[in-house]
Amino acid sequence: MSGATPEGARTEQEAARWVRGMFGRIAPRYDLANHLLSGNLDRLWRRHTVKRLAHILDRPGARVLDICCGTGDLAIALQKRSRSRILASDFCHPMLVAAHRKIPGGVLFESDALRLPVRDASLDLITVAFGFRNLANYEAGLREMRRVLRPGGVAAILEFSQPRNGLFATVYGYYSRRILPLIGGVITGAGDAYRYLPESIQKFPDAPGLAHQMRVAGFGKVTFEYLTGGAVALHTGQIM
Numbered sequence: 001m002s003g004a005t006p007e008g009a010r011t012e013q014e015a016a017r018w019v020r021g022m023f024g025r026i027a028p029r030y031d032l033a034n035h036l037l038s039g040n041l042d043r044l045w046r047r048h049t050v051k052r053l054a055h056i057l058d059r060p061g062a063r064v065l066d067i068c069c070g071t072g073d074l075a076i077a078l079q080k081r082s083r084s085r086i087l088a089s090d091f092c093h094p095m096l097v098a099a100h101r102k103i104p105g106g107v108l109f110e111s112d113a114l115r116l117p118v119r120d121a122s123l124d125l126i127t128v129a130f131g132f133r134n135l136a137n138y139e140a141g142l143r144e145m146r147r148v149l150r151p152g153g154v155a156a157i158l159e160f161s162q163p164r165n166g167l168f169a170t171v172y173g174y175y176s177r178r179i180l181p182l183i184g185g186v187i188t189g190a191g192d193a194y195r196y197l198p199e200s201i202q203k204f205p206d207a208p209g210l211a212h213q214m215r216v217a218g219f220g221k222v223t224f225e226y227l228t229g230g231a232v233a234l235h236t237g238q239i240m
């Protein structure tokens, strides 16, 4: 299976079901856990992403979709910069309910990122923040992102990665395996979700590996940059 592999899931359908159920359980306290566990760095990572994509967001009439939008934080950050209405989707209903509370007038829809109800070649930008790693099939996810983008359109993937520096990697590894599941469990009541998090990051391709998969999927001008010492990476690729 070339995607998320939560413990016990034997098929892509089972993996997707587990992921959807897990996010459903943590949805009400997701934002609090997120900001606390990242020391608010998640806000900076999303803001940085928006800055990098400003040249597309500034285009009049740009059509933008944020998939795996969760409670909507990236969509909100994109909307602040964009003149057109940002679309946002997720396959977890409780996450969309939380997003709707934050962006009552937003265009939100429930959809699996692997089967988007979006026309071929109709978007200028598709974004995904900390959701791509959870897809049951990465190749299918990239194929779907490519399908909905127009020529010249850009895909941006903000995702956890592996820290590069030895000492930071050790400290970060200890924090994410020992401390994060404890605090995440107390805040959300779902310790398993925060044990899955470091496991899923460990199994996820490193940044050059993801860039390679994007090129294989047909994206051009693929670039990535590390943020916070490589704990996070932002990849972009364009439809040529």
Ligand SMILES: C[S@@+](CC[C@H](N)C(=O)[O-])C[C@H]1O[C@@H](n2cnc3c(N)ncnc32)[C@H](O)[C@@H]1O
Binding pocket: 016, 019, 020, 023, 067, 068, 069, 070, 071, 072, 073, 074, 089, 090, 091, 092, 095, 111, 112, 113, 114, 128, 129, 130, 131, 132, 134, 135, 136
């Ligand atoms: C870690 S949260 C990230 C939410 C948000 N993008 C953020 O930056 O905070 C991952 C989200 O991806 C969604 N997700 C995972 N797999 C998905 C899929 N196949 N289709 C749609 N949404 C999916 C989950 O429901 C969850 O809301």
